[in-house]
Amino acid sequence: MKRYLKYIWLMLPILVLAACVEEYSLEGNPPTEAEANFGFQPTATSDNILQFTADNDFFIMNWDLGNGATGTGKTVTGTYPLAGTYTVTLTVFNNAGNVSFSREIEIAETDPLLLDKPLFNALTGGAAATEGKTWKIDASRPGHFGVGPNPSAAGDFPEWYAAQANEKEGSGMYTDRYTFFLDGFNFNMETNGFVYLNAAQGSSFPGAFDPGVGDLSAPYEAPDNLKWSIIEPEGAYPELTISPGGFLGYFAGGRTYQIINIEENELFLRMVDQANTELAWYIRLIPEDFDPGEEPEPEPEPIDPTVFALQSLIGDGTKAWRLKPAAGAFGVGPGPGSDAFFPNGNDISEDRACLFNDLFIFSEGGQFSYDPQGDIFAESYMGTGSEGCQPASNLVGTPGEAWGPGTHSFSLTEATATETAKITVTGTGAFIVLPKAFNGGEYGAGPPEANRSVTYDVIGYVNEGGQEELTITININEADGIFWSFVLIPDND
Incomplete structure (x- = not known):
């Protein structure tokens, strides 16, 4: 049986949002309340899910659905699990101004299925x-x-x-x-x-x-x-x-x-x-009743120098490494190897494919090269103007240009009985995986410091059954202990 829906027409004062339309010429007449009218109807899914449709088209159409949700465009959908009265408002803009029109929507019955989320x-x-x-x-x-x-x-x-x-x-x-x-x-x-x-x-x-x-x-x-x-x-x-x-x-x-x-x-x-x-x-x-336990982060065990040595890093003379496409391969947390702060156990290799295909190439003679393979995962500090996957060429001419493809130098300090192995890359813009991270801090904006050295601790290395993984970490906040950690695998493509 269809639930009964009724509505009451309301008219609100005109709200002038000049900041939204200041680039337009204020000529002609602003829209009228009648032109901002809209209708609605229940969807096939539920009488508590309504589809709202504006009577006319405008270049900006903003909805307040009265349930905490908003929307834009000529048609929007609102979900109302609970019975009650909701005020829905449509604000429309033309090149001379704007106007808002509202009506009250009454939801007759609560829909329990919409609450079971x-x-x-x-x-x-x-x-x-x-x-x-x-x-x-x-x-x-x-x-x-x-x-x-x-x-x-x-x-x-x-x-x-x-x-x-x-x-x-x-x-x-x-x-x-x-x-x-x-x-x-x-x-x-x-x-x-x-x-x-x-x-x-x-x-x-x-x-x-x-x-x-x-x-x-x-x-x-x-x-x-x-x-x-x-x-x-x-x-x-x-x-x-x-x-x-x-x-x-x-x-x-x-x-x-x-x-x-x-x-x-x-x-x-x-x-x-x-x-x-x-x-x-x-x-x-x-x-309140959950006990998370207070187990401390385990201290990383030093890597046996006979297991991870220079040959492990450079292979027969040149060896390319890339991020492992898996959960835990890229993250930041309160201890080495932790990603508790981000991404907290989630696999982001598909969302940031342009990061996971980057190559970090170590060669004999201490040569280190970075090859982004044509694209990068850009962030605001790099100065490209937009964030996310984009061509590496977007770095050219920006403060972050030095973080693009290039050749630098590296050194390996092998592990001892008390110290982990360390990989140090040196050069303007030299980094492994994350450009912004350096020992004790992060760049807020480019350019990177000239000829800077950045050192990563090797906290894990496995080479068994044809599977090889290298785990490195860097502490960016010595006072509080905030660590970026990365799991690298050889690039066999």
């Missing part, structure tokens, strides 16, 4: 979890809190600073609890009296004080009747939003979080600093 179940425990699912900050794990650039450079992780285990003890961050309920999308925040916040937000919290671990803490009791919502933008991370008065872990001015990773026992979030939008903060949460 893996994302919702992981966050809330699902329909069977009548008491919800409670999360806490993963205090015992390095990297549970930190900051990096916005937009992200090397990946979505706390690239610039990552807190060590229990480093923020006493701030209030570790005693707070956050419960998500599937029923009614309710959210409960237990602060245990005080919370942790960015120093720039102190004026909004009476009684804010220095907790002795950086930034500020403040007395705070969260309001009742808080809600949560999730939208899933196409081609982007899902976005979790907490209603005003609530937040998670650390308050930096916003209540919307990108979900970088969610599993049964982990929720890893990214949020943009509202006082400085060039910063992105990260928090990692675990269920």
